[in-house]
Amino acid sequence: xxxxxxxxxxxxxxxxxxxxxxxxxxxxxxxxxxxxxxxxxxxxxxxxxxxxxxxxxxxxxxxxxxxxxxxxxxxxxxxxxxxxxxxxxxxxxxxxxxxxxxxxxxxxxxxxxxxxxxxxxxxxxxxxxxxxxxxxxxxxxxxxxxxxxxxxxxxxxxxxxxxxxxxxxxxxxxxxxxxxxxxxxxxxxxxxxxxxxxxxxxxxxxxxxxxxxxxxxxxxxxxxxxxxxxxxxxxxxxxxxxxxxxxxxxxxxxxxxxxxxxxxxxxxxxxxxxxxxxxxxxxxxxxxxxxxxxxxxxxxxxxxxxxxxxxxxxxxxxxxxxxxxxxxxxxxxxxxxxxxxxxxxxxxxxxxxxxxxxxxxxxxxxxxxxxxxxxxxxxxxxxxxxxxxxxxxxxxxxxxxxxxxxxxxxxxxxxxxxxxxxxxxxxxxxxx
Numbered sequence: 001x002x003x004x005x006x007x008x009x010x011x012x013x014x015x016x017x018x019x020x021x022x023x024x025x026x027x028x029x030x031x032x033x034x035x036x037x038x039x040x041x042x043x044x045x046x047x048x049x050x051x052x053x054x055x056x057x058x059x060x061x062x063x064x065x066x067x068x069x070x071x072x073x074x075x076x077x078x079x080x081x082x083x084x085x086x087x088x089x090x091x092x093x094x095x096x097x098x099x100x101x102x103x104x105x106x107x108x109x110x111x112x113x114x115x116x117x118x119x120x121x122x123x124x125x126x127x128x129x130x131x132x133x134x135x136x137x138x139x140x141x142x143x144x145x146x147x148x149x150x151x152x153x154x155x156x157x158x159x160x161x162x163x164x165x166x167x168x169x170x171x172x173x174x175x176x177x178x179x180x181x182x183x184x185x186x187x188x189x190x191x192x193x194x195x196x197x198x199x200x201x202x203x204x205x206x207x208x209x210x211x212x213x214x215x216x217x218x219x220x221x222x223x224x225x226x227x228x229x230x231x232x233x234x235x236x237x238x239x240x241x242x243x244x245x246x247x248x249x250x251x252x253x254x255x256x257x258x259x260x261x262x263x264x265x266x267x268x269x270x271x272x273x274x275x276x277x278x279x280x281x282x283x284x285x286x287x288x289x290x291x292x293x294x295x296x297x298x299x300x301x302x303x304x305x306x307x308x309x310x311x312x313x314x315x316x317x318x319x320x321x322x323x324x325x326x327x328x329x330x331x332x333x334x335x336x337x338x339x340x341x342x343x344x345x346x347x348x349x350x351x352x353x354x355x356x357x358x359x360x361x362x363x364x365x366x367x368x369x370x371x372x373x374x375x376x377x378x379x380x381x382x383x384x385x386x387x388x389x390x391x392x393x394x395x396x397x398x399x400x401x402x403x404x405x406x407x408x409x410x411x412x413x414x415x416x417x418x419x420x421x422x423x424x425x426x427x428x429x430x431x432x
Contacts, residue, residue: 014359014363016356016359017356017359017360017363018363020332020336020360021360021363021364024332027328028328028364030324031324031325031328031364031368032364032367032368032371033321033368034317034320034321034322034324034325034368035318035321035322035325035364035365035368035369035372035405035408035409036321036368036371036372036375037317037321037372038315038317038318038319038320038321038372038401038405038408039318039368039369039371039372039373039375039376039401039402039404039405040372040373040375040376040379041313041317041376042311042315042317042318042372042376042397042400042401042404043372043373043376043377043379043380043393043397043398043401044376044379044380044383045310045311045313046307046310046311046393046394046397047376047379047380047391047392047393047394047397048380048383048389048391049303049306049307049310050303050307050391050392050393050394051380051384051389051390051391051392052306052389052390053299053302053303053306054390054392055390064144064145064146064258064260064292065264065267065292065293065296066260066261066262066263066264066267066293067144067145067258067259067260067261067292068258068259068260068261068267068270068271068274068289068290068291068292069256069257069258069259069289069290069291069292070095070099070256070257070258070259070274070278070287070288070289070290071095071255071256071287071288071289071290072093072094072095072252072254072255072256072286072287073093073094073285073286073287073288074091074093074094074250074286075093075284075285075286090249090250090251091249091250091251092250092251092252093250093251093252093284093286094252094253094254094255094286094287095115095252095253095254095255095256095257095287096253096254096281097253097254098281099254099257099277099278099281100113100115100254100257102277102281103257103259103274103277106277107270107273107274107277109261109262109263109266109269109270110259110260110261110262110270111260111261111262112140112144112259112260113257113258113259113260114137114138114140114141114144114145114257114258114259114260115137115138115228115254115256115257116135116136116137116138116141116228116254116255116256116257116258117134117135117136117137117228117231117232117235117252117253117254117255118133118134118135118136118255118256119133119134119136119231119235120132120133120134121133121134121190121191121224122190123173123177123188123189123190123222123224124188124189124190125177125178125186125188125189128176128177128179130173130176130177130222131222132170132173132222132223132224133222133223133224134190134223134224134226134231134235135223135224135225135226136226136227136228136230136231136232136235137225137226137227137228138160138227138228139154139155139156139157139159139160139227141154141225142154142201144258144260145258147201147202147204148201148202149168149199149200149201149202150171150200150201150202150203151184151199151200152168152184152197152198152199152200153198153199154168154198154199154225155168155198155199155225155226155227159227159230160227160228160229160230161229163227163229163230163233164227164230165193165194165195165196165230166195166196166197166198166226166227166230167188167190167195167196167197167198167224167225167226168197168198168199168200168201168224168225169183169188169197169199169200169201169223169224169225170200170201170221170222170223170224170225171200171201171202171203171204172203172221172222172223173222173223173224174200176222183197183200184197184198184199184200185197185198188224190224191234193234195224195226201223201225259274264293267291267293268291268293268294271289271291271294274289275289315404318404318405318408319408321365321368321405321408322365322408322409322411322412323412325361325364325365325408325409325412325413326412326413326415326416329357329360329361329412329413329416329417330415330416330419332357332360332416333357333416333419333420336420337423340353340420340423341423344423350421350422351421353417353420353421354417354418354420354421355417356417356420357413357416357417357420358410358413358414358417360413361409361410361412361413361416361417362406362409362410362413364409365405365406365408365409365410365413366405366406366409368405369401369402369405369406370402372401372402372405373398373401373402376397376398376401377393377398380392380393
């Protein structure tokens, strides 16, 4: 606080500041709007960015931070041959039983291996049809992929060994096949076989990026989970696709294999070991390795960059608001030159003049900051309600935005205040 300033003097100065701003209400309001929109944009942009980042990270975490996902991929050269060849042929590629045995036998730190076969099919319930994926997998799928069963149960070792005709539906399948009845215990038809529904998986949040990816790759979100042995019995290892004038057959033993590592700090080293093992066992690049931990780190890095970019854009808005405050205060100093001269003639010190103009700028920025915080907190809720996009307001963003707005008021109001205090009282009294 300025030396020799009492509480009573400060109150009087604040009162004068409000009075001076109230005399020019419209000008003060327009000046405040620059700070309001700057603070509002800081909070809203960070909330939207935080929400988008949170959804992406949650989806990656659902894959399992200690998991490594291996996928069968058709080699590019095989795709070109397939497009040129109009006659019957069998393409063989992807992950094999031998790969799974080698992984279990040679790579230390691997605790669980989760194989899966994925087949594109139609599921029927009377006259209702859904384009879906059949996923032949093992009983420990829900625990390993962090995808729990919401109602009913997942199939067991007994179901798999007995090649039972049972299935578990993803949450997306239920409204399409069973809009008016409970699915548990009912039967669905896939191909020429009927499967009893014993469970429903919990719904999983999907980001806009994931939806776009699903559309581009034409992979349906709807899934039907079958015991692996049942899927092998019904579909074998050769999948046939009929086209006009020809058909194509693909032999794939496993479409996907998930490997769980015992310790988080060993995930990357195990991923490198898996890369070397598959390079040794495969002549062609017919596989892909996804490491959720690596994707999670990349997502966190992207989040930091995203926040910096959004924060910079919002900071520019605050800077523009600060320039507006300086501009209006310089104009105010010019208009009130005679007032300043009278105050100096009556005994006001330079520090009193500085304080008077600083108080006015802090009032402008403070009121603008409070209005901006309220608007900035409201906008993310409106975005969530209207667009369905997840937004997260972190505690520090309103505090940071308001603190910056107050600082902007002091910094950009200091020069006009000093300029007013440096005026010569005699010259100021002569000013018309």
